[in-house]
Amino acid sequence: MTIDRPSPAPGIKEVAKRAGVSPGTVSNALNRPERVADATRERVLAAIRETGFVPNASASRLRALDNRAIGILVIDVGNLFHTSLARAAQRVADDRGFQAMLCDGDREPERMCRLIEFLESQRVAGVLATGSSLPGVGERLDALRRRGAAVVLVDAPTTDPGRCSVAMDDVHGGEIVGEHLLEVGRRRISYVEIEYEFAPFEDRLRGLRHAVGDRADINVVRVPVSELEDERVAADAVIAAGSDAVFCMNDHVAFSVLRGLQERGIRVPDDVAVVGYDDNEFASMMATPLTSVRQSAQLLGETAARLLLEECADEDHVHQHITYQPRLVARASTLGHS
Amino acid sequence: MTIDRPSPAPGIKEVAKRAGVSPGTVSNALNRPERVADATRERVLAAIRETGFVPNASASRLRALDNRAIGILVIDVGNLFHTSLARAAQRVADDRGFQAMLCDGDREPERMCRLIEFLESQRVAGVLATGSSLPGVGERLDALRRRGAAVVLVDAPTTDPGRCSVAMDDVHGGEIVGEHLLEVGRRRISYVEIEYEFAPFEDRLRGLRHAVGDRADINVVRVPVSELEDERVAADAVIAAGSDAVFCMNDHVAFSVLRGLQERGIRVPDDVAVVGYDDNEFASMMATPLTSVRQSAQLLGETAARLLLEECADEDHVHQHITYQPRLVARASTLGHS
DNA sequence: GCCAGCTGTAAAATCGTTTTAATTAGACCC
DNA sequence: GGGTCTAATTAAAACGATTTTACAGCTGGC
Numbered sequence: 001m002t003i004d005r006p007s008p009a010p011g012i013k014e015v016a017k018r019a020g021v022s023p024g025t026v027s028n029a030l031n032r033p034e035r036v037a038d039a040t041r042e043r044v045l046a047a048i049r050e051t052g053f054v055p056n057a058s059a060s061r062l063r064a065l066d067n068r069a070i071g072i073l074v075i076d077v078g079n080l081f082h083t084s085l086a087r088a089a090q091r092v093a094d095d096r097g098f099q100a101m102l103c104d105g106d107r108e109p110e111r112m113c114r115l116i117e118f119l120e121s122q123r124v125a126g127v128l129a130t131g132s133s134l135p136g137v138g139e140r141l142d143a144l145r146r147r148g149a150a151v152v153l154v155d156a157p158t159t160d161p162g163r164c165s166v167a168m169d170d171v172h173g174g175e176i177v178g179e180h181l182l183e184v185g186r187r188r189i190s191y192v193e194i195e196y197e198f199a200p201f202e203d204r205l206r207g208l209r210h211a212v213g214d215r216a217d218i219n220v221v222r223v224p225v226s227e228l229e230d231e232r233v234a235a236d237a238v239i240a241a242g243s244d245a246v247f248c249m250n251d252h253v254a255f256s257v258l259r260g261l262q263e264r265g266i267r268v269p270d271d272v273a274v275v276g277y278d279d280n281e282f283a284s285m286m287a288t289p290l291t292s293v294r295q296s297a298q299l300l301g302e303t304a305a306r307l308l309l310e311e312c313a314d315e316d317h318v319h320q321h322i323t324y325q326p327r328l329v330a331r332a333s334t335l336g337h338s
Numbered sequence: 339m340t341i342d343r344p345s346p347a348p349g350i351k352e353v354a355k356r357a358g359v360s361p362g363t364v365s366n367a368l369n370r371p372e373r374v375a376d377a378t379r380e381r382v383l384a385a386i387r388e389t390g391f392v393p394n395a396s397a398s399r400l401r402a403l404d405n406r407a408i409g410i411l412v413i414d415v416g417n418l419f420h421t422s423l424a425r426a427a428q429r430v431a432d433d434r435g436f437q438a439m440l441c442d443g444d445r446e447p448e449r450m451c452r453l454i455e456f457l458e459s460q461r462v463a464g465v466l467a468t469g470s471s472l473p474g475v476g477e478r479l480d481a482l483r484r485r486g487a488a489v490v491l492v493d494a495p496t497t498d499p500g501r502c503s504v505a506m507d508d509v510h511g512g513e514i515v516g517e518h519l520l521e522v523g524r525r526r527i528s529y530v531e532i533e534y535e536f537a538p539f540e541d542r543l544r545g546l547r548h549a550v551g552d553r554a555d556i557n558v559v560r561v562p563v564s565e566l567e568d569e570r571v572a573a574d575a576v577i578a579a580g581s582d583a584v585f586c587m588n589d590h591v592a593f594s595v596l597r598g599l600q601e602r603g604i605r606v607p608d609d610v611a612v613v614g615y616d617d618n619e620f621a622s623m624m625a626t627p628l629t630s631v632r633q634s635a636q637l638l639g640e641t642a643a644r645l646l647l648e649e650c651a652d653e654d655h656v657h658q659h660i661t662y663q664p665r666l667v668a669r670a671s672t673l674g675h676s
Numbered sequence: 677g678c679c680a681g682c683t684g685t686a687a688a689a690t691c692g693t694t695t696t697a698a699t700t701a702g703a704c705c706c
Numbered sequence: 707g708g709g710t711c712t713a714a715t716t717a718a719a720a721c722g723a724t725t726t727t728a729c730a731g732c733t734g735g736c
Contacts, residue, residue: 009461009485011692022716027694037714052481057459058396059692063721077440078421087416087444094449099456102415102440106425111432118437121395123347143390147347255623285593287625350723360686365724375684397723400691 010051019047030055061123069099070308071119073112075131077104079252080280081297082130085154088301089128089308096309098125107225109134116140119149125312126150128304133199150311154304155200157323164311166304166322168295170200173326174207177247177275177293178216184334186245186273187216190238192257193249195222201249204277208247219243223253235260244272245334251276251283254290258333262287273334289331299324348389357385368393399461407437408646409457411450413469415442417590418618419635420468423492426639427466427646434647436463445563447472454478457487463650464488466642471537488649492642493538495661502649504642504660506633508538511664512545515585515613515631516554522672524583524611525554528576530595531587533560539587542615546585557581561591573598582610583672589614589621592628596671600625611672627669637662 016023028035029044072089074082093100105112113136132138132153145151157167193201219241227233234257238246248254254276268274268288279294311317354361366373367382410427412420431438443450451474470476470491483489495505531539559575572595576584586592592614606612606626617632649655
């Protein structure tokens with residue numbers, strides 16, 4: 001038995017020879033069908049099928065002037081919020097014939113910087129980015145933009161006239177949580193966030209402070225990224241502070257706080273009320289359904305992608321800043337069993 | 339105020355001119371530092387920093403003989419199992435200096451085929467793929483392999499001598515669920531799967547049938563992909579069949595079945611026991627903690643990536659087939675409140 | 677002083693496609 | 707029948723890097 005040596009990929013020249021035309025015509029048959037006679041086109045397509053030709057994207061992009069590739073950069077694909085955002089954006093890109101490259105920052109700012117550099121090396125037409133307020137990331141995105149790429153920021157409400165942005169109003173998100181916790185009679189609130197310089201998290205805290213004023217004490221707990229897996233760390237800090245409510249900067253953290261509190265025998269919401277953020281698909285399924293702030297990742301992703309592609313296509317595109325308002329979904333983790 | 343026109347990306351020639359060397363030397367300074375004098379190298383690196391030069395990846399890949407890029411193809415990044423698998427693989431690639439392109443099939447087999455074609459057009463050195471048993475996907479992967487790319491299959495236990503594979507023993511996974519359900523006294527079992535020709539799902543059913551023999555009735559429920567969002571569809575089918583247990587082919591489906599049953603007032607596990615598959619991070623956090631079959635996505639992803647990169651590097655690499663055994667994690671959804 | 681051997685750099689070829697400019701072949705009109 | 711136009715195709719240049727090949731400048735041994 002002979003092993004079939006991997007044969008090198010057939011190039012446009014082999015296709016041309018087989019179809020009895022020149023390489024240029026093959027390219028035209030694929031990219032500008034109107035320029036080539038129907039009969040020839042048929043012959044070329046047949047030759048492509050027979051040879052299994054798949055164009056070398058590197059060569060195409062090197063010469064072609066229009067570039068139908070974009071990058072989608074998310075902080076953490078393991079986080080459902082980012083996953084749906086990315087996926088919604090990708091669908092939009094797909095529909096319009098753009099190739100989206102999904103990049104996962106894995107919660108590490110320097111990895112995100114490396115990914116932006118990767119996208120720059122790919123010479124993508126544009127980038128849809130989350131996490132622009134993380135250290136170094138914004139600067140790198142600016143450099144990309146100066147190079148001519150379209151950049152749309154998600155999750156960073158900005159008034160930067162040089163680009164588009166789509167965001168949720170995180171300050172308001174924090175406010176409605178504050179109001180809700182006051183309503184259910186809480187006066188000692190812990191705010192749990194990842195130890196991370198990330199603007200939306202700061203905004204949520206600011207909103208919380210603003211809504212609460214001096215009607216409640218606020219205690220801030222910062223969990224190092226490395227200890228995120230250990231649910232007891234955050235829960236213990238909350239217990240130590242003697243809080244009667246916890247506001248977590250996202251649902252994932254809230255879930256682990258819920259579990260940590262449960263392990264310590266703390267009752268939710270009787271002893272401590274818990275609020276999350278994002279209202280992901282699991283919030284309502286928890287043992288104690290989680291009160292959370294709903295923001296539609298899908299809407300954000302779609303809108304951002306639409307703006308990005310518009311900017312990639314239109315030479316004189318007008319930048320926009322869109323801010324959506326989140327809303328509170330109250331459940332048992334603050335209301336008790338009703 | 340003047341708007342800075344986006345200046346085109348500086349090329350290797352500008353860098354060369356600024357450093358007072360030839361373009362070839364710039365390339366050598368970056369890719370084969372040992373060939374260039376230290377002083378020259380320093381000058382080149384300085385010029386690169388000053389110009390903000392980022393190599394055009396298309397041009398590099400076009401000429402360069404070694405290709406340090408791989409593709410990671412998952413069926414569904416929205417599914418936590420696939421997310422952790424992809425991420426673990428990506429970390430391995432990262433560590434070894436490979437650029438991984440993450441591709442999300444979005445649960446659509448033809449989208450997966452398009453993505454494989456995309457990876458082929460990128461001329462990646464290898465692909466780590468899930469879902470090879472989906473219609474069309476396997477064929478497309480074969481074509482890719484014939485072209486010379488390394489392909490490692492995850493989630494498809496195969497004895498194909500032409501490539502590596504890493505998988506969980508899904509038949510055994512089905513068996514341990516069957517045994518467990520018999521142990522807790524169930525005799526009318528529904529197996530819920532997505533309407534999808536996917537080998538692992540069939541294997542789990544086969545294992546279930548094998549373990550149960552004629553000691554219990556098995557009823558198969560196939561949910562169309564389109565109705566996955568509606569939790570009542572699967573739950574109602576289970577209720578209609580009069581089952582006292584449901585085995586769902588993954589945790590996501592189990593969660594929605596749990597919710598559907600709850601909406602209908604069915605008690606879990608008193609009326610119906612529920613078992614999932616994957617044992618993802620939320621299984622233990624549900625209102626009724628979910629009995630599930632644990633398989634380490636991380637282990638699969640890491641191992642597969644390691645094999646893939648080994649194959650990309652080694653000319654004469656020996657193919658391996660690794661199968662891991664899953665184990666059952668029993669919780670309240672089959673045991674009741676203990 | 678000559679030549680071999682070695683280093684570091686430069687010049688030129690190359691990768692596979694797209695684009696531009698040039699060419700050919702008909703068609704049409706007066 | 708000559709000239710103009712248009713449509714279809716081809717030949718060749720271009721894209722921006724890497725790789726190969728050639729060359730210049732030293733070193734050191736005889």
